[in-house]
Amino acid sequence: MYNKPKDNYIRGVLTILMSAFCFACMNVCIRLSGNLPSMQKSFFRNLVAAVFAGIIILKRRRGSQPVSLHIPKEARPALILRCVFGTVGILCNFYAVDHLLVADASILNKLSPFFAVIFSYFLLKEKILPFQAACIFSAFCGCLFIVKPGFHNAALLPALIGVCGGLGAGIAYTMVRKLGTMKVKGPVIVFYFSLFSCLFVTPWIVMDFAPMTLGQTMTLLLTGLFAAGGQFAITAAYTYAPAKKISIFDYSQIIFAAILGFALFGEIPDRYSFIGYALVIGASLMMFLYNCRREAD
Structure with a gap:
């Protein structure tokens, strides 16, 4: 038997992580567009x-x-x-x-x-x-x-x-x-x-x-796609679980941004x-x- 509240919590965490990744990719595309x-x-x-x-x-x-x-x-x-x-x-x-x-x-x-x-x-x-x-x-x-x-x-x-x-x-x-x-x-x-x-x-x-x-x-269109993906993913996340239970995972965007910034631009924060x-x-x-x-x- 499935624990539905737990399943919804997991879905909420996964979708908010997806949202954070999309917004990090959006910021990278902004930079890549020149x-x-x-x-x-x-x-x-x-x-x-x-x-x-x-x-x-x-x-x-x-x-x-x-x-x-x-x-x-x-x-x-x-x-x-x-x-x-x-x-x-x-x-x-x-x-x-x-x-x-x-x-x-x-x-x-x-x-x-x-x-x-x-x-x-x-x-x-x-x-x-x-x-x-x-x-x-x-x-x-x-x-x-x-x-x-x-x-x-x-x-x-x-x-x-x-x-x-x-x-x-x-x-x-x-x-x-x-x-x-x-x-x-x-x-x-x-x-x-x-x-x-x-x-x-x-x-x-x-x-x-x-x-x-x-x-x-094409890069700017990708920016829009990632932004839309992030927006709809975070909306879905908050339908699965309340903000106060999953909002902290939105800060994973900083980790994604740091990894992408280092991989693509060689950026290392001080x-x-x-x-x-x-x-x-x-x-x-x-x-x-x-x-x-x-x-x-």
């Missing part, structure tokens, strides 16, 4: 996601429980914020990936859960417990080791932009949570966000389009980056264990 504007890279990334989300919505509209593209009036401000800050997060992350070690850019983007906790306090009026505050402080200390602030640090600006990417993603995820409480379906949120991002960057692409080789075009990784992942692990303990109580 010296192209971040706006142009973002367009292709979101174009593929919009097509995938559109296909899913069309299939569901023909099913027994059709999905409507209509957004209730009270949910529109949250959707707009999700689109705007999600776009900012992607653009900042892409810029950071182009100018930092892939693993460094990935861990800075993974500050988004901590920013989500902070903005949930201000926007959703959710309390921040003292232990959560301590974990957030530890994560930001880790961030300082990775950013290595200083006037002689050539990577300071890209690192700060990477932090802004995590901040934008944190606000976006907070809005996704709010939209979920308003019964707005996930594929609809992905579709509107991806469409908005494409339209937002279109003027820049029209005015300053960088010619691409066939290889660059000791300060490793200290930063340990602090951020350690803070995430402590928050994960704390949430599990509270759930058990």
